Structure formats: structure tokens, C-alpha cells
Amino acid sequence: MSERRYLYAIGRRKSAAAKVQLHEGTGQVIVNGRPLTEALPRLADQMTVTEPLRVTETLGRFSVMAKLVGGGTTGWAGALAHGIARALAQSSEENRVTLRHAGLLTRDARVKERKKYGLKRARKAPQYTKR
Numbered sequence: 570m571s572e573r574r575y576l577y578a579i580g581r582r583k584s585a586a587a588k589v590q591l592h593e594g595t596g597q598v599i600v601n602g603r604p605l606t607e608a609l610p611r612l613a614d615q616m617t618v619t620e621p622l623r624v625t626e627t628l629g630r631f632s633v634m635a636k637l638v639g640g641g642t643t644g645w646a647g648a649l650a651h652g653i654a655r656a657l658a659q660s661s662e663e664n665r666v667t668l669r670h671a672g673l674l675t676r677d678a679r680v681k682e683r684k685k686y687g688l689k690r691a692r693k694a695p696q697y698t699k700r
Contacts (some may be wrong), residue, residue, distance in 0.1 A: 576659050580652025583680055585640025589652030594632030613648035621654040624671045625664045633685055651676060
């Protein structure tokens with residue numbers, strides 16, 4: 570039986586989920602079959618995605634293949650960063666400690682609050698009229 574040649578992890582943010590594979594490679598990031606700059610055009614999202622690689626100083630060592638489902642672009646970026654951080658944590662204990670101190674292994678549990686009846690949004694009430 571052959572040994573896996575990649576690290577695998579799942580990252581989540583809001584309603585987005587990212588299945589991430591880290592291969593030894595050139596530092597290329599492929600998201601749903603497209604390069605990172607095409608899949609996530611905002612520079613802030615691209616910086617969020619590459620942060621775990623920058624923190625662990627492995628920016629050119631690993632290539633990332635990711636499949637993302639659900640959510641929007643910001644959720645995608647957060648889920649992808651979470652997945653990359655979890656995969657890097659598997660590679661070495663030193664990376665795990667570095668990522669933990671940077672706060673990249675903690676899942677951001679904030680999700681959109683549901684709308685309640687009688688209200689305009691989750692918490693916004695209609696204007697009160699006295700007369």
C-alpha cells in the first residue's frame with residue numbers, strides 16, 4: 570500500500586467549507602480548478618489565504634489544491650486559510666505551535682443570525698410610534 574504524498578484538511582468559515590490538499594511544490598494555489606487570483610480577485614482575500622504559509626515560512630514549499638463549496642468570497646478565503654493552517658499543523662509540531670500562537674487554527678464560529686418574526690432583520694425592530 571502506497572503512502573499519501575500530500576497533507577489533507579478541511580477548513581470552515583460561515584457557510585463555506587474548503588477541502589484542502591497540500592503537496593510539496595512551487596507555492597501555486599489552485600481553487601476549484603482556477604488560480605487563486607482568478608477565484609478570489611480581492612487582494613485582502615488573497616492575503617488571508619496565504620497567511621498560514623507566511624507565518625510558518627513555507628510560502629514556496631507547498632502547492633495548494635482546494636475544493637470550496639458554499640458561502641461567498643470572504644467565507645471562501647477564511648475557510649481556505651483555516652484548511653491550509655490545519656494541514657500545515659499536521660506537517661510538524663513546530664508549525665502547529667506557530668499557527669496556534671497566530672490564532673489560525675481556531676475556527677471562527679460566527680455565522681449569520683436568522684431573521685425573527687415581527688422584526689425587519691435579525692434584531693432590527695420596526696420604528697415605534699406613540700400616536
